[in-house]
Amino acid sequence: MVVAEGNVGVAFGLVCGAGAATAIGASAVFFPKIVKLASRRVLAGSLGLSAGVMTYVSFVEIFFKAAQAFGPDGAGYDEAAAHNLATLTFFCGILMMKLVAVLVRWFSGETKPHHHEDTGDVEISWNDNVDNREESEEELICPHCVGCADDPVAELEEWQLMADKEIKANIEQEKTIENSANNDGSNKNSDNESGGKSSDEDFQETTEVVVIENAAASGKDIFAAPSVREHPEQQKKKLVHMGFSTALAISLHNFPEGLATFAAALADPSVGAVLAIAIGIHNIPEGLCVGLPIYYATGNRWKAFLWGCLSGLSEPVAALLGWAVLANSMSQAAFATLFGLVSGMMVMISFKELLPTAHRYDPEDTVVTYSVVIGMAIMAVSIVLFNSFG
Numbered sequence: 001m002v003v004a005e006g007n008v009g010v011a012f013g014l015v016c017g018a019g020a021a022t023a024i025g026a027s028a029v030f031f032p033k034i035v036k037l038a039s040r041r042v043l044a045g046s047l048g049l050s051a052g053v054m055t056y057v058s059f060v061e062i063f064f065k066a067a068q069a070f071g072p073d074g075a076g077y078d079e080a081a082a083h084n085l086a087t088l089t090f091f092c093g094i095l096m097m098k099l100v101a102v103l104v105r106w107f108s109g110e111t112k113p114h115h116h117e118d119t120g121d122v123e124i125s126w127n128d129n130v131d132n133r134e135e136s137e138e139e140l141i142c143p144h145c146v147g148c149a150d151d152p153v154a155e156l157e158e159w160q161l162m163a164d165k166e167i168k169a170n171i172e173q174e175k176t177i178e179n180s181a182n183n184d185g186s187n188k189n190s191d192n193e194s195g196g197k198s199s200d201e202d203f204q205e206t207t208e209v210v211v212i213e214n215a216a217a218s219g220k221d222i223f224a225a226p227s228v229r230e231h232p233e234q235q236k237k238k239l240v241h242m243g244f245s246t247a248l249a250i251s252l253h254n255f256p257e258g259l260a261t262f263a264a265a266l267a268d269p270s271v272g273a274v275l276a277i278a279i280g281i282h283n284i285p286e287g288l289c290v291g292l293p294i295y296y297a298t299g300n301r302w303k304a305f306l307w308g309c310l311s312g313l314s315e316p317v318a319a320l321l322g323w324a325v326l327a328n329s330m331s332q333a334a335f336a337t338l339f340g341l342v343s344g345m346m347v348m349i350s351f352k353e354l355l356p357t358a359h360r361y362d363p364e365d366t367v368v369t370y371s372v373v374i375g376m377a378i379m380a381v382s383i384v385l386f387n388s389f390g
Contacts, residue, residue: 007269011261015262015316018257018280021284022309023312026304026311029301029304029308035288038288041362045367046281046282046371047358048367050279051351052371052379055376057271057379058350059343061271061383063086063090065268065335066336070086075336076332085340089336090347093348094344096341101352103252104249104252251313256318256346258319258322259338260345262322264342268386273382283312287311288308290308291304322338355368358371
């Protein structure tokens, strides 16, 4: 198996495009109406579609490329040994994803796997003293992936509720400004009514009221809770500490996806393009799930947007590191090992993250199974077309 040098630029471009998709999801912090329109079925379908594409291409295309590269026309092993080596690297890729999951939990501050199981509600006592509050705040983490929350459905509903409150607050603010503009001394009246605060600051106060009302009613803790329970200095320290650990967690979590896209595009640009689109579709809700909790916790749109974008930056970095390794060892065995590892990684991502989260958004399975099959069909058609006309 020979990898064309010209594929490197195409592969890196596809990785950058897939990683940039997180910015699309993160941009929802600027448009609350988009959050209101978010659908559980749409999220479930996008995750299922990505899982179908990634699973099919891993078993049918990338694993086959690994076995071929290990074979007589590649690294020189006989067919039986080549298949055995490809199988070994496949399961090594799965083990690597388990290691990545452990490191992500460690850097993000999670004490137990979040792997999409209900772990129970965190109770809040709103009369606790400051020390008890600080102790409970240490358990709160910034999300680093889709479905990392204990209850992503309740989280989505909470975001939609806050978006609705924000829309109403903006409408009221516009009415206030319009009414005061029609009166004498409108500038002074406007300053007195708004307190000279920005729209983000006004919204933060609104979200704090929403959080208190909902937490008091349900007893549940959510990501936005720190903004109503912390003093400004405590919140600042928390966010600074969160910044370093979460940056590492997000980078590790998305690293394999960038490597997978790069490897697939190296072997076959058309396959890599479809895979990049699938990962990009998955990255859109990921950017949203990373950015929105930070926005509702801090009231800072740009900070939330940049954190959402960060979740995709590690994918081009993964591609660069992958190529740095291959550039120094352009052997067939190196390519075969990389493809075997990547096939195992993508299957693990699909089975452990994408599909469980999709089913949590769609417990009745109205769209998940169909979207998985459609994803597989899209991948199959693209491979058939490339083999026929490529």
